[in-house]
Amino acid sequence: MTEVGKDRPEAAVDRRPAGGLLLTACLSTLVVNANTSAVSILLPAISEDVGSPISVLQWAVTGYSLVGAAVIVTSGALADVYGRRKVFILGLVLFVASCVLIGLSNNAAGVIGGRLIQGAAGSTILACGLSLLTVGSAGQGRMSAVSLWGAASAVGAAAGPLVGGVLVDFTGWQGLFWIDAVVAAACIPVTLRSVGESRDPNRPRSIDWLGTVLIAAILAPFILAVSQGSAWGWTSPATIGCFVVTVAATYGFVVAERRVSAPLVDLALLRNKVLVTATVGILIGAGTVNGLGFLLSIYFQDPATLDMSPLAAGLATLPLTAALVATAPLVVGLAHKFGVRAVVGAGFALSTAGFLVLCFVAGSWTYLAFVVPMVLVAVGLGLSNGPCSSVATSAVPADEVGAASGVSNMARYVGAAVLVAVAAALYGSAGAADADALADGFSRASLALTVVSAVGIVVALLAARHRMHRPRAVDYAAAAATTTHTVHKVDEVAAAR
Template identity: 30%
Template sequence: MVAVSTQGSTSRTTSWLPLVAVVLAVFVLMLDATVVTVALPAMARDLDGDVTDLQWVMNAYTIAMAAVQLSAGALADRYGRRRLFLISVGWFAMASVACGLATTLTMLIAARVAQGLAGAIMFATTLALIGQNYTGAARGTAFAVRGTTAGIAVVLGPVIGGLLTDGLGWRWIFLVNLPVAAAAMTIGWSKLRRGEELLRHRRIDVPGPLLLAIGLVALVYALLSANNRGWTDPLILSCLTGAGLALAAFLVVESGLTHPMLDLRLFADRTFVATQIGSFTVQGSVFALFVFFSVYFQNHLGKSVIGAGLSFLPIVIPIMIAGAAVGAFLDRIPPRLTIGVSLALIGVGLLLMLGVTERTGWSHFLAGMVVTGLGCGVALPVLGALAVDVPPAQVGVAAGVNNTALQLGFALGIASYGAVLGTFPETAAGFADGLNHLIAIGAGTAIIGAATATVLLRSGQRRTAS
C-alpha cells in the first residue's frame, strides 16, 4: 500500500486540548444513544405515534451508526481523520436541529438516521485522532478518558433526558447538542494535529455498507416484531432469512474487493478478534440492559425520571474511578489479564443482581452495580487502546471495526432483550421475572466473552497485514 502524509507538523502534542474536542464529540454522540429513552412517551403524544413505533427513534440511530462505521474508517484513512471529524460534528449538529424541529414521526426517524450517519464518522475518527495526537502514558490516559466518557454518557442519558424533557420539553434533548458541537469544532479546528498518514488510493466500498444495513434492519425488525406477529409469521421468517442472506453476501462481497471497507485480513490477528469480542460483550451484556433497568426503576419502583437516572450512579462512579486509574498503567498491564478480569467482573456484578421480584428495592442492585461499574471502567479504555494497535495506515479501518462491534452489541442487545422480555406477562411479577432472565443472559454473555477473549489473547500475536 502507498501512503502519503498531509501537509503539517508530524510531531505529537502533550496538550490536552485535542482530547477535549474528542471527548465533547464522544459525550454528545453516546448521550444521544440513550437520552431519548425517557422522552419516548412525550414524543408519542406530540407526534401521534405509539411507544412501540418510537423504538425506531433509538434503533434508527444505532443501526445507521453500525452500518457505516467501517466505511467511515476507510473514508478517514483516505481523506483525513481531522477533516472528517470536523465535517461530521457539523453534520451531527444540523441533524440534531432537524430532530428538534421534527413535526412527524417519519421526519424524526429520518433525522435520527442522519444523526447516526454523522455519528458513525465522528466515532470512527475519535480513536484514530487519539492515536495520532498522543503517545506513551499520555495515550493511555487519553483512551481511558474517552472510554470513561462514553460509558458515563450512555448511563447519564436517561438523567439528562429526564431533566430536559421535564424542564424544557423533549425537543431540547436534541437542540442542546448545538453548543457542545460548536465547542468541539472550535477546539478541534485549532488544536487537532494536521499531519496524517493517508491512503489516497483507497476506493470507497458502496455495496458493503448497503448489504450490512439491509441485514441489520431486517434482523432488528424481526427481533422487535416477532412477539407481536409470531415467530412463524411469514414476514418475520422473511426478515430473518433476508438478514442472513444479506449478511452472508456482505462477507462474500468484502472478501472479493481490492479495497473493502472490512479488511478480513485483520481477523487473522487473535488480539484484534479478542478486542472485537470484548467490545461487543461490554455493550451487549450490560449497557443494553440499562433501558430495562430504567423502566423497572420508574414503573415498578415508582422513581421519577430523574430519580431513575440517579439510580445508575453506583455504576457511573466506579467507571470514572477505574477508568482514571487504569489509564496510567495501560501500557504496563497484559491485555489478557485486564480484558479477562474486567469482563468477568461485569459478569459477576450482573449475577449479584439476580433475584429481582416485584417487591425488590433499589438497594438490591447496589453491590452488583458497583462491581459491574469497576469492570466497565477497566474494560473500556483497554479495549479502546487495543482497537487501534495496528499499523498507522489502518487505524481508521480498525477503529471502524471496533465501533461497529460496539454498536452491534448495543443494538442487538436491546432488540434481543426486548424479544425475551416480550414473552413474559405484562404484570409487575412478569416484568421482574423477565428482568431476572435478562440479567442472567447478560451475565452469561460477559463470562463467555471473558473466557473467549482470554483464550485468544493467550496466544495472540500482532499479524495485521499492511
C-alpha cells in the first residue's frame, strides 16, 4: 500500500474515510467494548466452571485495565513509528489469540492470563482504530467518522452484558470469546485490503519501554495490596512491601520520564491545572462506573441475594448503561447553556447521591430498589464524563492534544483497575454468604464509591478557580469517542479545528 506522508490534511478539505476503514474501525471497537462490559456478568459462571472464587477471578477485570493503562500510550507510539495499520492488525491478532486462550481455559490462570493479553490488545485496537480514521478523513467527514466510532463504542458497552447473558444460557460463558475471536479475525483481511499505512515522520523513533514497565510496577503491587490487605493484615510485611514497591516505582517513573526523549507521560503537562483537574474527573468517572458495574453483576447473580441468571443480570444492569448513553447527546447543549463547570459539578453530585443511596442496601431489597440509584449514577457520570474529556483536549495547544489525551486515557484504565479492586475487596470482606452479610459488603463498597465520587464535586469546585476555554465541537466529538474506554491519538482530530 502507498505510504501516507502527510498525516494532517487541511481542515478545509471534506474527506470521508473509505468504507472498509470505517467498517473495521467501528466493528473492532464495538467488539472490544462489548467484550469488556460483558466479563463481569460472566464471572459467576466462570467461577463455577473453573472452580475458582470470584475474589481471584476479579483479576480478569482489574488485570485487563492494569495492562491497558500500561500499554495504551505505548501502542500509540508504536503505531506512529512503525505504522498504524501494522500495529492495529497486531492488536487484532493478539485479541483473537487472547479469546482463543480464554475459550480453551479450564482454570483461573488461563482466564486471567488471557485477559491480561486482551488488555494489551484492546487498548491497541482502540488507540490505532481512531488514529486510522482520523488520518483517513478530513473536515466534516472526520467529525462524522469519529462520531460513528464513538457510537459504536457506546453500543458495544451497552450490548455486552446482554449478549454475554444470552450466550451463557445457550453456549456457555466461552461463547462470547469465540464469537469475538471470529469477528476480530474477520477485520484483519478487511484492514489489509482497504486501509493504507501511515506513520508520523516527525515523532522520535525511541519507545519508552521503561515507562511502560514502571506503570505496571506502580499499579500491580498497589492493586494486590488493596485486594489482599484485609487477609494479609494491613500492617503485614507483604502489604507494606507492596505499597513500598508502588512508591519506589512511582519515584522511578518520574525520574525516567524526565530523561527520555519521547516520554510515556510528558510531565510538563501536569503543570496545566485544567488538564489535571479534568483528568482526575475522568479517573473518578471511569473508576466508579466500572466498580459499580462489577458489584451489580456479582450481587444480582448470587443465590443468597437476587439469584438472577446471567441473562437476567445483564438485563438488570441495562438501566445503568442505557442512561449513560442516553445522557451523552444532551451534554453539549447543557454545557453551552450552563457552562462546563456547572454541568460537571451537577454530574458528580447526582452520581454521589446515587452511590449514597446504595450505601443503605439491605438483604431484603428487591431489584426495583436498585433502579433509581443506578439511573442517578449513570446520568451523573454521563454529565461529567463528556465535558471532562473535552476539556482535557481543549486545555492544551493543538500540538499537545495527543499527549494530553494519552494522560487522560491512561487515567481511565487506572481508575477502572483500582476501583474495581477496591470494590471487590470491600464486597468480598463480607465473608459469609447470607443475604445480610453480602448486602453489608455491598454497602461498604458503595460507601467507598460515594467518597470517591464526592471528590469529583471538589474537583469541579477547584476547576472554577481556573480559566477554562469553552470546548469546541471537535472536542466533544473526541469526548464522545471515549464514553466507555479510551482513545490515544486525537491530535489529528484537533487539526480539524
